[in-house]
Amino acid sequence: MTSTDPSRPHPAWLPPEAFRAIGAHHTLVYGDGTLVDTVYDEVGRARARYGGTVRRLSGQATEPERAGADETPADLVLALAPTGSPPAGGALPAEVGSELGAEVAGLGPEGFALARRGGVTVLLAAAPAGLLYGLFHLVRLGPAAFGADRPVEAHRPALRLRLVSHWDNLDVHPVMGQVERGYAGGSIFWRDGAPAGDPERIRAYARLLAACGMNAMTVNNVNVHGTATRLLTDRLDDVAAIADLVRPYGIRVHLSVNFAAPVSLGELPTADPLDERVRAWWAKAAGRLYEAIPDFGGFMVKADSEGQPGPYRYRRDHADGANMLADALAPFGGVVHWRAFVYNHRQDWRDRSTDRARAAYDHFTPLDGRFRDNVILQVKHGPIDFQVREPVSPVLTAMPNTRLALEVQATQEYTGQQRHVCYLGPYWSEVLRFAPWGPGRPTVASLVAGPADDGDGAPAGNGGGASAGGGGLVVVSNVGDDHYWTGHPLAQANLYAVGRLAWAPDLDPxxxxxxxxxxxxxxxxxxxxxxxxxxxxxxxxxxxxxxxxxxxxxxxxxxxxxxxxxxxxxxxxxxxxDSWRTYERYTAPLGVGFMVAPGHHYGPDVDGYEYSRWGTYHFADRDGVGVDRTRASGTGFTGQYPQPWSDRYESLADCPDNLLLFFHHVPYRHVLRSGATVVQHIYDTHFAGVDQVARMRRRWDRIGGSGLVDAALHARVADRLAEQQRCAEEWRDQVNTYFLRKSGVPDAHGRRIH
Amino acid sequence: MTSTDPSRPHPAWLPPEAFRAIGAHHTLVYGDGTLVDTVYDEVGRARARYGGTVRRLSGQATEPERAGADETPADLVLALAPTGSPPAGGALPAEVGSELGAEVAGLGPEGFALARRGGVTVLLAAAPAGLLYGLFHLVRLGPAAFGADRPVEAHRPALRLRLVSHWDNLDVHPVMGQVERGYAGGSIFWRDGAPAGDPERIRAYARLLAACGMNAMTVNNVNVHGTATRLLTDRLDDVAAIADLVRPYGIRVHLSVNFAAPVSLGELPTADPLDERVRAWWAKAAGRLYEAIPDFGGFMVKADSEGQPGPYRYRRDHADGANMLADALAPFGGVVHWRAFVYNHRQDWRDRSTDRARAAYDHFTPLDGRFRDNVILQVKHGPIDFQVREPVSPVLTAMPNTRLALEVQATQEYTGQQRHVCYLGPYWSEVLRFAPWGPGRPTVASLVAGPADDGDGAPAGNGGGASAGGGGLVVVSNVGDDHYWTGHPLAQANLYAVGRLAWAPDLDPxxxxxxxxxxxxxxxxxxxxxxxxxxxxxxxxxxxxxxxxxxxxxxxxxxxxxxxxxxxxxxxxxxxxDSWRTYERYTAPLGVGFMVAPGHHYGPDVDGYEYSRWGTYHFADRDGVGVDRTRASGTGFTGQYPQPWSDRYESLADCPDNLLLFFHHVPYRHVLRSGATVVQHIYDTHFAGVDQVARMRRRWDRIGGSGLVDAALHARVADRLAEQQRCAEEWRDQVNTYFLRKSGVPDAHGRRIH
Structure with missing residues (x-):
């Protein structure tokens, strides 16, 4: 076993050993550009460790140089298609090159094709990014890339925009700290208002992102305050410095901006999006940004949301606001990520007619068709807020003329805060594969992919998608300056998985x-x-x-x-x-959500949000529990879904058990589709969830001292499993006691409830 | 109407006009000492405003000087008895002087006697402090002191030690701020680790304290951290500076200390109270203190309480700990206030056998008789923590051989945080007058007064009191650097009242x-x-x-x-x-306590502490609510009381309604002594409490613009009443909804419950 260097960040999914197969071969890298340089460097480092060779040939190479390359046998060829037919490289049959060349023509700038024939593996891409992604594909394949012949295979990302959203604050927030909802230490970008000061770490991060398939990131929190506002102006160089570090890995930098920045920076008396001075201000800001960062990605905006300023202040709507920013970015090719997370966060709990679940749909669907092509409406996957179980947001189904992005959360705000093992791949996979119009119809993945603009790689859109394509995926980062990047070493898998699923949503998690x-x-x-x-x-x-x-x-x-x-x-x-479902079992039951401790959101508090202003209620009384969102007798939220889900959610008999309390208020003795009563289901799942955590812990303990994993990593996971068990028991006992006290229904199995 | 100067602190109960009667007369001040200087200065300021005269005669005055004074007619004589028979002053019959002289002999250093005969008011005291308290007594009397003849009356404080405890932090605490549980701005003593920098404010504060009868204060929080620890050492001068400011008003300064100070200051490896090095360390610290502050009062200690260090760490008990500090102070006459607020603050809510209410009694009563004479055990008035309704702490009844102090809380942590009007005089009066052994037997006031050491002024002790006398009263301050001192202008009355009740517990609040x-x-x-x-x-x-x-x-x-x-x-x-009872009506019912939002303790959260570690539960389920603390079936806490209360609290029939849920778990339909069911009582009081607040508000609005009070003060109170009403409605609705949901019992009057 090799121990990792505790003074450097953990290598995560790119330890040197991952390059063993590549490093042992003779490689030719053919093409030009920063990303091709990166490919060459990567192979070079691997070669130095594992004894292979690597040569570089420019696309501008002369015929003799090309011929020379052909003469030197390479058994791995990584080549850009635009540079012309790649050198054959030893035994490679010529027809492989042209087969691949035909294939990559339709794969777009990030796609690649590969084959192995006659002992030579050839990877071809139409653009440098494709070559980089291809390299990491080979890393994943490992020795399988160098064994038997492989037929031509083509790869391209399903979603073109795959962005990591960092909720990293510049200034330390008095409550939220350096990273809002961050559970992995400080920020890798910022510390106390200044750059964090470890460029190597940022570079390493970009490399990890590229290796799992992400291609963009924001560098600051969507809640933009204080110093962060000035990233647009006098702190722009800090953003450019990050962009320079991540560019070699194909990562574009986006910036979260405060809609009222012209006002809060003291430069204008208004931020009215229809005011010409405001439009000019943003246009100038965009110009400055692109001067410093030619490949700048664009803006992310949380507007009129949880106290953030927005167009409502000026009696303008979200389209007015987003389009104004979009117009500023359009000349440079930038996009606006406009968050749909808009709801009344000062709700009166007494008011049962207002339903937070309805809010995004009610606010945004009337605006469908009014957004510019370079506006992406960023929609949280569920209608509430990253709960452990929510239905898919109906907004995703109802804006065919808008570019939509799916927002998911890798930082485990509501899923154990990286103290609990909670692998979210299966959840995201369920969301991406969900078919709102029923089987065989478009999935969420296809909705955010948008219509295919070329070739055959992309899933079909829903037929009415925005002409400019889909908005892709946004994931809230779970990364900090922790040695393991993510606090819990196993939480790394969430970041890895989200990248892979954004690239290929059909992958089995x-x-x-x-x-x-x-x-x-x-x-x-x-x-x-x-x-x-x-x-x-x-x-x-x-x-x-x-x-x-x-x-x-x-x-x-x-x-x-x-x-x-x-x-x-x-x-x-x-x-x-199964850790996501395990977490679901011991926390809030049957899709009812929340029941977390207010504020920090860790651990149980069944009534913690029941009388709050946040619109997140369960309405448990002595008779039953759940939120009636039906059209028949509730808030009508089920009506926001297309068929068949609109009727399925509406029906008490047909609604999936795991969302029952999201859609219905039912008596405790209501019998689920599973055959159990609601209250017995609550007891059973809470006992089972804790038992599973205990088994997880024993299982992990069994490999302690075995040398199978680094001892420090083993200890870190063991500590967190202990906390997970303690916390799961607290969840079990509080939830079970709460419902026993309220319902009076004893556990059928006579287990101890307090 | 005179407006007060907004740039200076509000004059509170000492506006210049309060001295009108005194200032209009001709006064002779006779005696020496700092406090007599203060008296002379006070009269002088009043005279300058209202046209009287004042002369000063030293106790060392020669016969001719005395004779000269006699010749100049004075109609107000303020004199120290030890200076000999006071000058007759014009028409004063000589026998008045000797009558008063005889009277003051038994009144102790703070007592005074006064009379008016033949147009002359004479006030005599045995010591300077008495003269000062007498002066403020005259201020209260106003013109009544100068009208018809008044027979000889004698005054002395019932409680000798009347201390204001400031929970003022030196450093700003990240959660608690500059003043822990402070609702009146910053500290008047400290700001960001340094002195607050307004000596005049501290002097004005001391004057207010003297005028309501307090004679001591701590200058820092009982939770002693960081810089505050160094008040014992290199920051001692800051304490001495405060002592110098308050000394002219008879206020002695005490210091809260950290029991582990020798360790946390890095000077010793242990704080074991039986270790000779530790004892020497504290003796040296005490010596330094008395060198800088000859009238230093002593230490206040929160030990082994809510995470503060204490003797338990060294397997010593509280007597070992307190006595060690007492020995250090004894040579100088100082005392140790040792808080009895010791309980398990990491309780498991599942554990129904542990009862926080029992904790102080269980910890401390076995130590009765073991504490030094200069140790004062400081006991919160109720067994839990300053809730709006608690029974009197049984510790007060069970330690006849220990000096006991009653601790009350003026800062409205659980009683509306100085945003709600809540005059606590009636509550404290109930506590002080409570007779644990039944009518005619000692009261709480007499228990903390201790046995009378002389004269006739002090109430009788309980017959078995500590030989050194009682421990008096400690009140947690409600004062900050707010213009009105207390945030809510009407909250000033709480500080005033606690001083007056400590002096004379029989006063009608x-x-x-x-x-x-x-x-x-x-x-x-x-x-x-x-x-x-x-x-x-x-x-x-x-x-x-x-x-x-x-x-x-x-x-x-x-x-x-x-x-x-x-x-x-x-x-x-x-x-x-009635504001305290109004607050009680709309908050936690029938003595059950808590139900406040965790952490900050403002506003309702019925289950907020129900599954916490703090030992404060109500155990509401679908059938009933309350804590069974009976001997018969509960925690046995009732057994800590003497008869008749032990049996009265034990009996469901005899227990006072307002404490029913503190002592019993009862069904919702249990009928109270009042005739209402528990659940109907909850509904009724919550509706009534809010209605009362609405009436208070209308009443206050009626005098708006009338000029009856300063407009700014009116506005401040009006703003807070609006918030009080909002918050009271929230309490009403959350509590009523909670119990309707749980009990299913509808309101008999059909009012709206959500």
Whole structure:
């Protein structure tokens, strides 16, 4: 086992060992540009470690130079298509080059095609970004890229914009700290109003992002206050410095801006989006930005949301506000991410007619068609706020003439705050694959992909998508300056998975986890340097017959993983595969949401938000619980969905159990589709959830001292599992006691409820 | 009406007009010492304003000087008894002098006697402090001190130690701010770790304290952290500077200390109270203190309480800890205030066997008799924590061989945080007059007074008191650097009242309020400079037949107050007399306590502490509510009381309604002694409490613009009444909704519950 250097950030899914296969071969890198330089450097570092060779050939190479390259045998060719047919490189049959060349023509700037024939692996891309993503694809393939022949395969991202949103504050917020809802230490970008001062860390981060498929990021919190406002003006150089660091990995920098910046910076008396001075101010700001950062991505705006300023102050609407910023960015090709997270955050809990779930739809759908092509409406995946279980936001289904982005949250605000294991890949996968109009119709993934603009790689749009394409995916970062990046070492998998799912929403999240395991815990780090990691397995662990979590994964592949690796893999799958559902079991039941401690959102407080202004209620009384959002007798929220879901959610009989209390207020003895009563379901899942955490903990303890993982990492996870168990027990006991006290219904199994 | 200077602190109960009567007369001040200087200065300032005269005669005066004084007629003589028979002063019959002289002999250092005969008012004291208190007594009397003859009357404080405890932090605490649980701005002593920089304000504060009868104060929070620890060492000069400012008003300075100071200051490896190095360290610290502050009062210690260090860390008990500090102070005459606020603040809510109410008794009563004579055990008035309704702490009844102090809280942590009108005089009066062994037996006031050490003025002890006397009263300050001192202008009355009740616990709190009204809003400030304020009335306002609060007070005295003054007086009584019970009505019912928002403790959160570690639960379920503290079936806390209260609290039939849920868990339909069911009582009081607040507000609005009070003060109170009403409605609605949802019992009167 190799220990990682505790003085440097943990390598996450890019330890040097991940490049073993590539580094052992003879590589030709062919093409020009910053990102091709990056590819060359990456291969060079791997080569230095594993004994291969690497050569570089410019697209401007002369015929003799090309011929010379052809003469030197390479068994890995990474080439840009625009540079012309790649050098054949030794034994590579010429037809492979032209097959690949035909393929990449339709893959766009980030796509790539690859094949292996006659002992040579060739990867071709139409643009440098594609070559970089192709390289990381090879990293994932590992030795499989260099074994038997591989037929031509083509890859391109399903979603073109894949952005990490950092809620990093510049100034330390008195309550939220350096990173709002951050659970991984400080910010990698900022410290006390100044740059954090570790450029290497930012570069390493960009590399990790590229390796999982992300291509953009914001560098500051959507709540923009104080110094952060000045990133637009006199602190612009700080943004440019970050952009310079991440550019080599194909990451574009976006900026969160305060809609009232012209006013709060003291430069104008108004921020009215229709005021010419305001428009000129933003145009000038955009010009400055693009002068400093030619590939600047654009603005992200939280407007008229939770106290942030916005166009409402000037009696303008969101389209007026977003379009004004869009017009400022349009000459430079930038986009505006405009958040749809708008609701009344000063609701009166006595008012049952107002339904926060309705808010985004009610605010935004009337504006469909009015947004500029370079406005992206950024929609949280559920109608409330990143709860452990929510239905998909109906806004995603109702704005065919608007570019829509799906916003998900990797930082575990409501899902255990990186003290709990909660692998969110399965949740995001469910959301992305959800088909609002029923099976065979467009999915959420296709809605945010938008209509395909070329080729065959992208999923079909919903037929009425915005002409400029979809808005892609935005994920709220879970990263900080913690050694492991994410506080909980296993939370790294969430960032990895979201990138992979944004690239390919159809991926099986358990298979993605397997990729992450192979990369993060390579063979040489598990006591057997000769063993080659496999590409993972489809085996989906469950609860074995002995009552312990996690059968060993199916090893029906052609790899021969050693027993230690399979033990580790099995352990990680046992801990992580089902961890989101485990978290759901011991927290708020049946989609009812919240029940968290107000403010910091960690741990249970069943009535914590029940009498608050936040619009997040469960309405539990002595008879029943849940929110009636039906058209028949409730807030009518079900009517925001298209068929068949509109009727399915409306129907008490058809509504999925796991969302029952989101849509219906039911008696405690209401019988679920599962056959259990609501109250017995609450008891059962809460006992089961805690039991699962106890098993996870025992499972992890079993590999302690085995050398299968770094001892410090093992200790960190063990500590957090202990806290997870304590907290899960607290959830179990508070929720069960609350409902026993309210319902008076005893547990059918006579277990102890306090 | 005179407006007060907004740039200077509000004069509170010492506006210049309060000295009108004294200032108009011819005064002789006879005696020496700092406090006599103060008396002379006070009279001098009044004289300058109101045209009288004042002369000073030293106790060392020669016979000719004395004779000369005798020849100049004075109609007010303020004299120290030890200086010999006072000069007769014109028409004063000689026998008055000797009558008074005989009287003061038994009154102790703070007592005084006064009489008026033949047009001369004579006030005699055995020591300078008595003269100062006598002067403020004359201020309260106003013109009544200078009218008809007055027979000899003697005054002395019932409680010898009357201390204001400031929870003022030196450093700004990240959560608690500059003043812990402070609702009146910053600290008058400290700002950001340094002295606050306004000596005049501290001097004015000392004067206010003396005028209501307090004689000691701590200058820092009982939670001692950071810089505050260094007040013992290199920041000692800051304490001495405050002592110098307050000494002229008879206020002694005490210091809150951290029990682990020798360790936290890095000077010793241990704070073990039996370690000789530790004992020597504290002895040296005490020596330094007394060198700088010869009249230093002593230490206040929060030990082994809510995370503060204490003797338990060294397997010593509280007597070991307190006695060690007492030994350090004894050579100099200092005392240790040792707080009995010790309980398990990490309780498991699931554990029903632990009862926080029991904790102080269980911890401390076994130590009775073991504390040094200069240790004062400081006991919060109730067994929990300053809730709006608690029974008296049984600790006060169970430690006959220990000096006990009663701790009350003027800062309105749980009683509206100085945004709500909540005059606490009636509550403290109830506590002080409570007779734990039944009528005719010792009261709480007599228990903390201790056995009388001389004369006739002090109430009898309980017969087994500590030989060194009682521990007096400690009040947590409600003062800050706010213009009105207390945030809410009417909250000044709480500080005034606590001083008056500590001096004379038998005072009617409504009469005390009347004193405060007369002083604070003197005639010249109410539009009629010729009208002399009266000494108040006994009329106790209630709800009049018109449904509005506050009948006009009875004007059966011999004064002729003008209508405006009586309107103002009536308004203030209507707002304040019943305000504590009003607050009780709309907050947590029937003594159950808490139900406040966790952390900041403002506003309702019925379940806010129900699943917390703080030991403050109500155990409401669908059937009933309350804490079973009986011997028969509960925690046995009732057994900590002597008879008859032990049995009375134990009995469901006999327990006072207002404490029912403190002692019993009962069904919602349990019928109270009042005849109402518990749940109907909850509904009724919550509706009634809000209605009362609405009436208070209307009453206050009625005098708006009338010039009866300063416009700024009126506006401040009006703003706070608006907030009080909003908050009271929130309390009403949350509490009523909570219990309707839980009990399912509808309101008998069909009022709206959400």
């Amino acid at each position: 358990v298979a993605v986890l397997d990729e992450w395991i192979d990369l993060t815990f390579p063979a040489s780090a598990t006591g057997d340097p000769d063993s080659e990691p496999g590409a993972g397995s489809d085996g989906e662990p469950g609860i074995g017959s002995d009552g312990e979590l996690g059968t060993e994964p199916d090893s029906g592949s052609d790899r021969k993983p050693d027993a230690d690796r399979e033990t580790l893999r099995g352990t990680l799958h046992a801990l992580m595969d | 409504v009469a005390v309020l009347d004193e405060w009204i007369d002083l604070t809003f003197p005639a010249s400030a109410t539009g009629d400079p010729d009208s002399e304020p009266g000494a108040g009335s006994d009329g106790e306002p209630g709800i009049g037949s018109d449904g509005e609060l506050g009948t006009e007070p009875d004007s059966g005295s011999d004064r002729k107050p003008d209508a405006d003054r009586e309107t103002l007086r009536g308004t203030l009584h209507a707002l304040m007399d």
